[in-house]
Amino acid sequence: MAGGSVARVLVDSPLPQLDQLFDYAVPERLREAAVAGVRVRVPLRSGGRIANGWLVEVASSSEFEGRLSELDDVVSEVPLLMPEVWALARAAADRAAGNAGDILRVAIPSRYVRAERAWRAADPDPGELPGPGAAIPGYERGRIETGIDAGQRMALAADPRPVRLDSGEWVGAWAATLAAAAAHTLAADRSSLIIVPDYRDQEQLQAALADRVDPRRVLRTDARQTGGERFRAFLDATGADARVVIGNRSTVYAPASRLGLIAIWDDGDSLQNEQLAPGVHPRDAALIRQEQSGAALLFLGHSRSVEVERLVEIGWVHEVPPVRHVRPKVIPTEQQASPEPGSARIPSSAWRAAQQALLDGPVLVQVARPGHAPMLTCDRCREPARCSACGGALVVPRSGGDPRCVLCGTSASTWRCPVCEATKLRAATVGASRTAEELGRAFPKARVILSDGERPVLKVGAEPALVVATRGAEPIADGGYRAVLLLDGERMLLRESLRVAEDCLRWWANAAALAAPGAPIYLVGVAGALAQSLTSWRLSEWASGELASRRALRFPPAVRVASVTAAPALVAKALDAARDAAPGVDSLGPVPADEGLERGIVRFDYAAGVAVAKALRAEMIRVATERRRPVAGQPPKRPAVLRVRFDDPEVP
Template sequence: MADPDEHPELLPGMARASVKASQAKARATRARKAAEAEPAAVDPVAQVLVDVPLAHLDRLFDYAVPAAMGEAAVPGARVKVRFAGQDVDGFVLARGERSEHTGRLSPLRRVVSAEPVLHPEIAGLAAELAERYAGTRSDVLRLAIPTRHATTEKEPAPPTVPWQHDAEAGEQAWAEHLPGPAFLRHLAVGGSPRAVWAAAPATDWPTLVAHAAAATHASGRGVVICVPDGKDVARVDRALVAVLGEGQHVTLTADAGPARRYRDFLAVSRGARRVVVGTRAAGFAPVRDLGLVVIWDDGDDLHAEPRAPYPHTRETLLLRAEREGAGALIGGFVRTVEAAYLLRTGWAQEIAADRAEVRRRVSVQVAGNETDRDVHARGARIPREVHLLVRDALESGPVLVQTPRLGYVNVLACERCRTPARCDVCQGPLALTGPATPPACRWCGTVDEAWACRECGYRGLRAPVLGDARTAEELGRALPNTRVRTSSGDTVLATVSAARQVVVATPGAEPVAEGGYAAVVLLDTWLLLSRIDLRAGEEALRRWADAAALVRPGGRVVAVGDPAHPTLQALVRWDPAGHAERETDERLAAHLPPASRLATITGEPGAVDDAVTLLAAPESAELLGPVEVADGESRVVVRVPRAEGADLSRALGELQRLRSARKLDAVRIQVDPPTL
């Protein structure tokens, strides 16, 4: 009997058409498979970095490049490959003529995009960061390369816009920070100077950064500028427009949206823009011919990446500067220990204003003498002299009041015996959310209108710590007919006018006043200093100085606290360099960073013990712990001298690969964590 598939004319009309269609489809499938089997004529082997989270698979895999994908599968392109029985993403890192693999190579499944988004210098940077922080390249690249937006990718690159460099304006802007003008001249002729910059108070630092970028851009090179948050990005963006003009730079921030972020990324990747400003991710921007990296306020914890492998923006930029021969500028109103160490080792030079210029710009004092004379003022949170200062300053402009706590009254205690007020249900702390609300638990929300102290039975409550809302309420009562505004939490003001007003803000949320503040008041300084943290003093000084620097030239700053405390004394003298040197000496004596390299291993107690057993650390390594931390986890600290930091990173990386291959319980490894 004849086979209908071979003789479709024997079938009825509808069936005959169906068979012909299936035959055509089969022929197309065979042709496609034949084309896939045919290798590319040039460089038929692609080395692909597969996007998998397993540390032991963090290496390149060879795939065959079909002839049909020969032109699209360029180095840096996104591809789909078959891996472990499923289709996964990957990047082509290189093409070659042959593979060391002796068996048959699997072909690339698909070229997602022929756009080369992973440039060789960024791929090399990702590899070094992964090794330094004991992570994987895939994790680093997730931080570096934004999600693809297909429609945006089809758009042409923006045209280049001509501009004129005003070298004289740049030198005038930097004239009070020496040797700032020489730094700009070095950049303009193609040099790569490296400097740690201590900005004087009342300095318009975004404008100075913009002039440094302009000098570098004038030499035909690119610039990467990283700042802590979107508010700072907006300030630098405006300064770059004022100095460079429109169309010379892009901003890279997480809240820009997928389309705009990818559009700006492509403008940099294609070489249409060479000046980039943004937050952490901007440190990976593939700027062509990189000439300068800038980080502002490198002590801000927003520069520490919260996702694995937890790289710090400062280290990312300094590594890029070393790899690509670029200049570096580490700036801030205070100096971190890491920046001071760069000066001590000679890696960078100092840029700063002289003492006379600093004294001309700001006067800082600590409110404490009056409480010694007046016994009734000793318990006052805002001394009388501060109230008088605020009243006088309001005659000439706005006043900034910094308070370190958000909310109304976040902590309550017995008014008689000072025992902390706790919830009867969950033992959480009681707090007040407003002037007319009863105390309620911050953990479970239970309201306790009839609270009584468990120790003495007294029903009165006091507030040892007040938030910004309560502070604003107190100032509003003390200063009638004066507008009092708050900037904190979800409601952060970027700028305020020069009108007569009081602005109460938490650290980091201080708005910039038009023309500067007439006075700045720092409340509850003891609270920042009482943190149990290696960087408590450094962080307190940074937060105070960032607020104090917002005064207008000749403005006054008053801090309420202990006048004898060395950190407050550093603020009074405006001596961030001396404070950083003292902190550095203390850490060197205690064998703490930057004199050593630290790593923490955190996880379930059994997993941490196994990790310590498997870790082939250098002989000089010290193991501190384990100690119990939150949620039933334990933590071990591994410390080695700074010279053996690379050996420790390699050992931790090998530990990650070994545990991944053996499918052991995961542990979290952080190298040089920002805090302990």
């Protein structure tokens, strides 16, 4: 089609065969509104349906020689899909054999017409740009600032202590570091994207930014916001003014004018794992966006993920060491044979330290899980106790009596260990509520504060208090905790996962970083290399050793993996296609999965990623478009399913 405007549209559909740009004619009535980046509605030839889509670009002609269908309507009044966001979504989807439309649903919030019209009518006032600030403390003077200006990729070890802001508020030193980096970037009239795991981290980061940056320059994207508030913040980010955008994992896709910095705090946190298809981790999306934009990329954490360690070792990311090796006072200890009364889970040395610290300020007690009932294991071999009827975990009811299954309620009075045939059980861990009750009785004069997923506490004062928190829910204390007790280490390490040791090290390190300088931190029930790494605070060395072990076994991230889930015949074809795509590709399984399906694992080197993704993508399209004739006298079969997940975090 020559002459007139042609709209190239991405149809918003989960079907893999529709993940491409389709040409539509732009009718005269929509010529003015049909600009790149707006939402549109388009007709589909099948069944005369109308579908939503994104107008990616406007062209003067089309390679299609037939008659083009016309756009049905333009939905949004302002462009929402920025060119750099589209480029990122397309590249990230191709790397993961996914749909770009699925990524755009994560990247762009739902439209709110009232918020959109109010934004168009408002007089923008982004606030003042900061002037040149002080050097970022803790690192070689000017090193990080120079790296930001040059668009480098850097990995930093965070300062493990709380700091007091000029406002008098206490935050983790990591938040002050990121705020200083964002302020430096903003002073050059460039934007920053800062990705953190959850709202607790956002609160600290926002407080640290308020000390350095005009609050009007800070945009927050948060699931706790109303839909209208989140959409208004997104609209502000599409403007021409430099901003600091902070939020959770989807923030990596936020529009940003003159992007100068992408920073990720604690990339190894499980909350950073994207749950929606195609499951692209923000770390991978950030690496793609950094290459596309030339912005600086900063990884910051108390402990380093094995993925970032790999990037450091191959020279793709530069390690920026701190000026001096600051480490918390971690004391590893094992359970005593005869603990003091009331402290069966706490060794006497840690117990006395907590008593003494309570005279001066708050004490943190980290536990493995929320709730009240203890989880049970075999007393002889420490195998987690499971229900013989359904496989659920066995716990002790709050009212007492025989252990019962947490799922079906079956009594376990006749339980026998399937591994060693012992019949005696022991408590592997006690929930946060039960721990708070026990400590309340042991310290009758102390105030006990419970913080978990259901009862979140973000901050506590400097007054004496026992703070019992589940991992990841520890509040920050004014001046830092006077002592920290890390309980249930043995229970945390029982989880069946390739990443269990890495996760535990991160949980313990993040909790230890909340202690006041010089305060004792007791690691209970854990010994060996993990305890030594935490004690010496040489966490990157542990990550390096872990990476070497995975490299020897061809486990991720030494290699990439993709999980393939489908009916047995489809899994076999997909695995064959992946193995034929490039040399060195191998597969594991398949093994039974849910609903009569099977799952296979494909392993391949990073250089083979493009070829493997194309091969599996082709299989997904083949399965989705294959016609199946109905059989007379039989109910229609469900459509065949082939699910592919690259870099699947659930692969053990």
